[in-house]
Amino acid sequence: MKNPTSLLVLFTILTILPCLAQAQNNPASAKLRIEESKAANGEQRIALWLMPRQVLDATVTITGVLENMHSSPSLPCTFDITEQRYPSAKTINLVTCQRTSADAGCHYDWKYTWQFGARGGRPDNTVYSLPFQKGTSHVIAQGYGGTVSHYAGTDKAYAIDFSMPEGTTVRAARGGQVIASKADSNSGGMDLAQFKYAANYVMVRHSDGTYGSYEHLKHNGVLVRLGQMVSAGDAIGLSGNTGVSTGPHLHFEVFVPVDGSRAKTLPVRFQTATGVQERLLQGSIYTN
Ligand SMILES: [Zn+2]
Numbered sequence: 001m002k003n004p005t006s007l008l009v010l011f012t013i014l015t016i017l018p019c020l021a022q023a024q025n026n027p028a029s030a031k032l033r034i035e036e037s038k039a040a041n042g043e044q045r046i047a048l049w050l051m052p053r054q055v056l057d058a059t060v061t062i063t064g065v066l067e068n069m070h071s072s073p074s075l076p077c078t079f080d081i082t083e084q085r086y087p088s089a090k091t092i093n094l095v096t097c098q099r100t101s102a103d104a105g106c107h108y109d110w111k112y113t114w115q116f117g118a119r120g121g122r123p124d125n126t127v128y129s130l131p132f133q134k135g136t137s138h139v140i141a142q143g144y145g146g147t148v149s150h151y152a153g154t155d156k157a158y159a160i161d162f163s164m165p166e167g168t169t170v171r172a173a174r175g176g177q178v179i180a181s182k183a184d185s186n187s188g189g190m191d192l193a194q195f196k197y198a199a200n201y202v203m204v205r206h207s208d209g210t211y212g213s214y215e216h217l218k219h220n221g222v223l224v225r226l227g228q229m230v231s232a233g234d235a236i237g238l239s240g241n242t243g244v245s246t247g248p249h250l251h252f253e254v255f256v257p258v259d260g261s262r263a264k265t266l267p268v269r270f271q272t273a274t275g276v277q278e279r280l281l282q283g284s285i286y287t288n
Pocket of ligand 1 (some may be wrong): 142150
């Protein structure tokens, strides 16, 4: 982008069209978008548009290359977008770039990434509920460090896949507030490129600042609304097979964002009918 005359560069975040997001790490999904603009007088501002709001909490990282320009704050920079920080503002200035010397042309190039959830979570010792009906049982299709997609040593190492038929009621493993959901997808399969953004999901913010993500829900299989408070055991969705998936199951993970490009999963304990389990084992069956 060439910008030889303006003193300031404006980056604008806009929330726009609904629902092209994937469950995680969606760099340019339609739920949250950053754009730039500039004022007619050459002075430009950074604005974050929050209404209508489709994601309550997000972590945004902006990176860029500046020539004969400087920015405030300096790049790269990461922002935690939450209702608490930005309760009612419709626009929020994020980054302002200003020409350093009037004697030379200036150039800038920038991009952004974002994750669901804000940083700062500190996992407590809460015992989670199994995310399905009391008295029912499900097999762990993939546990911590699983060799299909939850590889040890990766950000997904502590995700869990519960095998369950499509349409099974999914229940909150822990209480909190719904910060995002998607229900409009009707497709799924093994092809990463084709189904990368096709998973339906519900995401819940917990009281310790971590987030629970319930993924692969069926078409129209979201039973909660944005901002709703839920308690452990509440029905929040219907399981399915949307997104990148080898068969009907519920992917559940507790995560915290690292920056706009990464989120890491966290190990949690579960209450089962036979006591608290520190770790759910792949291939084992557990009763709620
Ligand atoms: Zn999974």
